[in-house]
Amino acid sequence: MNGFDIHRSAAVARKEVMHIMRDPFTLVLVMGLPVLLVVFFGFAIDFDVKNLKLAVYDRDNSRVSRQLVSVFDSSGYFIPSAVSSPSRAITGLDSDKFSAALLIEPGFGRDVGRGALARAQFVADGTDNSKAMAVLGYLPGISEAALRKFGGVTRSDPVPLKARYMYNAELNSRWFVIPGLAVIIIGLLSILMTALTVAREWENGSMELLLSTPLKPAEIIAGKIAPYVVLILGGVLFVNLVARFGFGVPFRGGIPLFLGGTLLFIVSALSQGIVISVVTRQQQLAMQLSMISGLLPSLLLSGFIFPIESMPVFFRYFTMILSPRWFMEIARGITIRGAGAADLAVPLLALAALSAALLAAAFKKFKRDLEP
Amino acid sequence: MKTGPALEVKGLSIKFGDFTAVDDVSFSVARGEIFGFLGANGAGKTTAIRTLCGLLVPSSGSALVGGLDFSDGGKSIKKIVGYMSQKFTLYNDLTVGENLDFAAGLRKMEPRYAAKRRRELFELIGFDRPLSTMVASLPGGVKQELALASAMLHDPEIVFLDEPTSGVSPGSRARFWALIHKITGLGKTVIVTTHYMDEAEQCGRIALMRAGRLIALGSPEELKRGAFPGPMTELDFKGAEAGEFISALKKAPGLLEFSPHGMRWHAAFRDQAALSAALAGLPVSASAGLIKPSLEDVFIRLIEGAER
Numbered sequence: 001m002n003g004f005d006i007h008r009s010a011a012v013a014r015k016e017v018m019h020i021m022r023d024p025f026t027l028v029l030v031m032g033l034p035v036l037l038v039v040f041f042g043f044a045i046d047f048d049v050k051n052l053k054l055a056v057y058d059r060d061n062s063r064v065s066r067q068l069v070s071v072f073d074s075s076g077y078f079i080p081s082a083v084s085s086p087s088r089a090i091t092g093l094d095s096d097k098f099s100a101a102l103l104i105e106p107g108f109g110r111d112v113g114r115g116a117l118a119r120a121q122f123v124a125d126g127t128d129n130s131k132a133m134a135v136l137g138y139l140p141g142i143s144e145a146a147l148r149k150f151g152g153v154t155r156s157d158p159v160p161l162k163a164r165y166m167y168n169a170e171l172n173s174r175w176f177v178i179p180g181l182a183v184i185i186i187g188l189l190s191i192l193m194t195a196l197t198v199a200r201e202w203e204n205g206s207m208e209l210l211l212s213t214p215l216k217p218a219e220i221i222a223g224k225i226a227p228y229v230v231l232i233l234g235g236v237l238f239v240n241l242v243a244r245f246g247f248g249v250p251f252r253g254g255i256p257l258f259l260g261g262t263l264l265f266i267v268s269a270l271s272q273g274i275v276i277s278v279v280t281r282q283q284q285l286a287m288q289l290s291m292i293s294g295l296l297p298s299l300l301l302s303g304f305i306f307p308i309e310s311m312p313v314f315f316r317y318f319t320m321i322l323s324p325r326w327f328m329e330i331a332r333g334i335t336i337r338g339a340g341a342a343d344l345a346v347p348l349l350a351l352a353a354l355s356a357a358l359l360a361a362a363f364k365k366f367k368r369d370l371e372p
Numbered sequence: 373m374k375t376g377p378a379l380e381v382k383g384l385s386i387k388f389g390d391f392t393a394v395d396d397v398s399f400s401v402a403r404g405e406i407f408g409f410l411g412a413n414g415a416g417k418t419t420a421i422r423t424l425c426g427l428l429v430p431s432s433g434s435a436l437v438g439g440l441d442f443s444d445g446g447k448s449i450k451k452i453v454g455y456m457s458q459k460f461t462l463y464n465d466l467t468v469g470e471n472l473d474f475a476a477g478l479r480k481m482e483p484r485y486a487a488k489r490r491r492e493l494f495e496l497i498g499f500d501r502p503l504s505t506m507v508a509s510l511p512g513g514v515k516q517e518l519a520l521a522s523a524m525l526h527d528p529e530i531v532f533l534d535e536p537t538s539g540v541s542p543g544s545r546a547r548f549w550a551l552i553h554k555i556t557g558l559g560k561t562v563i564v565t566t567h568y569m570d571e572a573e574q575c576g577r578i579a580l581m582r583a584g585r586l587i588a589l590g591s592p593e594e595l596k597r598g599a600f601p602g603p604m605t606e607l608d609f610k611g612a613e614a615g616e617f618i619s620a621l622k623k624a625p626g627l628l629e630f631s632p633h634g635m636r637w638h639a640a641f642r643d644q645a646a647l648s649a650a651l652a653g654l655p656v657s658a659s660a661g662l663i664k665p666s667l668e669d670v671f672i673r674l675i676e677g678a679e680r
Contacts, residue, residue: 011477015466022465205459212425212455213478214447 004222008215012223016197020227026193034185034235038242041177049134054078055089055101062109064150068120071146072102077138093125100124100135112150167252167337175250178243179335180304182236182262183328187298189235190266192290193228194273199286202277217366225270229263236262243335252338261334261344264351265327269294271358278365298324323358326351376439378403378530378561379424383433386419393419395584396433401563401577403529404556408575409565410667412675416584417565418458418534424563425532426450438529451479454528458535458565461519462507469503472522479526486525493521497551513544517551524555531555533564537571549574569667578667582675592667599670600628603647604640605660612657624650629673638669 020026054072058065072078080102083089089101101123111118122139126132168175201207210220243249251258273290280286298304301315302324308316319325326347333339333347341348379401386394394416401407409417422428424437426446435442437449462471476486494500497517507515516536524531533552537545549571552562564575572578573592580588580595588595609617621639622630626646630639641647651660 005480007480008478011474014477015463015470015474018466018470019463205457206463208422208427208457209455209460210478212427212450212453212457213475214450214480215478 004216004218005214009219009223009226012210012215012220013226016224016227019197020231030189030193030231030235033189034181034239037181037184038178038239038246041181042174042242042247049131050077052078052099052135053097054080055083055092055098056080056104057083057086057089057101058104059106060104060108064109064112065104065120067149068104068108068146069102071142071149075138075142075145077135089123093123096125098125099131174247175336176332177304178239178247178249179331180302180328181239181243182331183265183302183304183324184295184298185235185239186232186262186266186269186327187302187324188291188294189232190228190269191273191276191294192287193231194225194270195276195280195286195290196283197224197228198274198277199280199283202281203283217363221274221362221366225274228270229266232266233262240335249335251335253334254340257341257344258331258334261327261330261348261351264348264355265323265330268323268351268355268358271355271362274362275358275365278362297322298328301325302328304328320350321354323351323354326354375403377401377436378405378438379407379563380436381424381433382435384420384423384430384435385432386416386423386428387431392584394423397579397581397584397586398433399579399586399589401561403561404559405576406552406556406562406564406574408572408578409563409581410572410578410671411565411581415581415675417581419584420581421455421532421534421563421565424449425453425455425530427455451526452529454523454526454531456519456523456531456533456536458538461515462522464506464508466507467503468499468501468505468507468510468518471507471518472503472525475522475525481526489525489527490521493524496554497521511544512540513547516540516544516548520548520551524560528560530561530563533562535565535567537566537568545571569671572667580671580674588670588674595667595670595674596665599673600640600665602626602628602641602643604629604638604663604665604669605647605651606633606663607637607639607654607658607660608635609637609655609658612655614655614658617653617655617658620653621650626650629669631669631672638663638665640665640669640673 056069056072058069069080073080078100083092083101086101086103089098089103092098093101103121103123105119105121108118108120124132124135198207201210211217240251244251272293276289276293277286280289297319300306301308301311301319301322303319304324308319308325311319329347330344330351333344337343377400379399381400382398384394384397385392397416397420409420411417419428423430424435426437426442426449429442429445438452440448440452442449462468463474466474472490473486476483476489481489497520499514499518499521501510507518510518520531520533520536537548540548545568552564553574556562564571566572575592577589577591578595579586588598590598618637621627624646626642627650628640628642630637639647639650641650654660
């Protein structure tokens with residue numbers, strides 16, 4: 001931008017700060033949303049399934065079968081309760097009284113003693129996919145613990161595989177979720193705030209007045225978004241502090257790299273907000289479009305909750321043009337894995353390219369749409 | 373004080389795609405003049421004004437604003453003009469002082485100079501409330517005056533006002549127009565658009581626009597003489613049945629304009645003889661009196677007449 005004047009831009013930024021100070025809604029939104037998200041995802045939403053009601057029908061009723069049940073009990077994931085018939089167990093699943101059932105055949109204890117194939121059936125409620133997957137994930141651990149308890153009588157596996165989870169040994173889902181919150185906060189707030197503030201100038205006609213002065217579009221854009229960059233960085237800082245000290249989520253990587261990635265993502269989100277505001281020119285519409293385009297991709301298609309690898313082919317490629325997807329990788333990589341710039345070269349470059357493209361689109365759209 | 377005309381417009385056209393908003397318009401405005409644009413909505417008044425204050429670039433033709441052209445995309449023009457748009461006045465959620473500081477910041481004015489200008493303008497518009505007053509709490513007329521002060525903070529040579537008095541009370545309108553006269557008294561040029569005929573009467577010259585074209589230009593008196601060279605009479609039928617007379621009158625030779633004005637009618641003729649002939653059969657209960665045509669009559673004749 002030739003002839004960009006920092007003083008004029010600063011005048012716009014100062015005015016924007018005054019708008020923000022006078023508007024409780026903005027402040028509440030920017031301060032409140034991070035708090036709300038942290039509380040929500042930190043406390044309420046826990047992907048670790050615990051205290052599952054387990055129906056137990058033990059037809060064997062031997063010492064060994066009782067030991068098996070006690071292993072389930074002591075794992076902390078299950079609360080076993082005995083039922084009098086297999087059909088009771090199934091109706092219990094039907095009525096959601098139980099989440100899983102354990103059916104032990106007669107002769108289970110004897111077979112274990114002989115080292116033969118012992119039979120016990122585990123039935124899980126598949127209605128809730130992620131819950132069922134989590135439950136099934138516990139089984140290998142439990143069967144291993146049970147075998148140990150039965151007294152070293154192990155059916156030797158031909159290839160014993162032992163899994164160890166790196167970076168998050170306990171697979172604590174908060175570690176996985178909370179660093180991703182920065183993505184949601186920036187994604188939503190940046191888009192929403194800029195879309196609203198620029199749309200407001202169009203809506204009340206002041207944009208025309210601004211343009212009748214020597215003020216340039218670039219100066220307007222820079223002045224408009226600067227205060228929000230600061231506000232939103234504050235929100236991200238808050239989430240990271242809470243993650244670290246409230247939930248014990250580690251921050252293993254470099255802070256400058258994280259800041260750099262964050263700024264790149266903020267730029268892409270703010271540019272998206274400007275494009276929205278120029279297209280809609282109305283606060284109402286801008287708000288709705290921002291909510292949809294800001295929240296849905298970062299919530300559903302960024303890998304925040306649903307792994308990108310398991311998406312249909314179309315969506316796997318589609319996520320590549322969404323900046324939240326790349327920043328999600330960066331945020332998690334830096335905080336949990338302690339990844340460096342070289343490790344994150346691909347997502348960083350992709351994010352930079354997307355930000356540049358969106359920023360260019362914002363400028364172009366903004367300039368072209370000055371005429372009525 | 374610079375010399376030369378404030379505006380020098382030759383064959384100016386402004387197109388948006390296939391639509392021609394301003395079509396081959398030429399005029400010139402002297403410094404210190406109050407120059408009005410009159411026309412229906414969509415006649416091209418606002419587009420013309422927006423172009424002349426550097427917001428739009430002419431599609432063809434030329435325009436010199438304060439002697440400056442559009443070779444730099446209107447950049448230098450923006451520095452010497454002040455613009456008050458139709459819709460927006462000031463930010464309601466900011467104080468008077470904050471609004472004016474913002475205006476000064478956009479123009480990169482020295483704080484001391486800006487404060488001096490602010491005091492001068494406050495005196496001009498008679499504003500004596502504290503700077504910390506919220507704009508939202510000000511009455512409409514005062515807001516409008518402050519918006520004018522804000523547009524004039526950088527001491528522009530030419531001030532463009534796009535329907536500055538829409539939506540304010542008649543008393544405030546009168547005050548605002550007194551202010552416009554004061555400004556031109558200081559040597560500034562004021563270009564104004566309006567819907568109100570009484571306001572148009574106060575302009576030195578008026579450009580009448582229709583469908584992007586300039587269809588008449590001159591002082592209010594010149595426009596009236598041009599549109600109505602002959603006499604005009606006001607007819608009052610006092611409730612009497614006059615349908616037959618009216619339909620006959622409409623066909624009378626030499627009738628220029630015949631239009632209802634409330635309960636009365638205005639009829640304009642080419643000359644005195646045509647008037648006498650046409651009014652010969654006037655019902656006894658009715659009265660007819662010679663009147664001076666108003667700008668409203670001119671507007672009806674030139675703008676609405678052309679559309680009929």
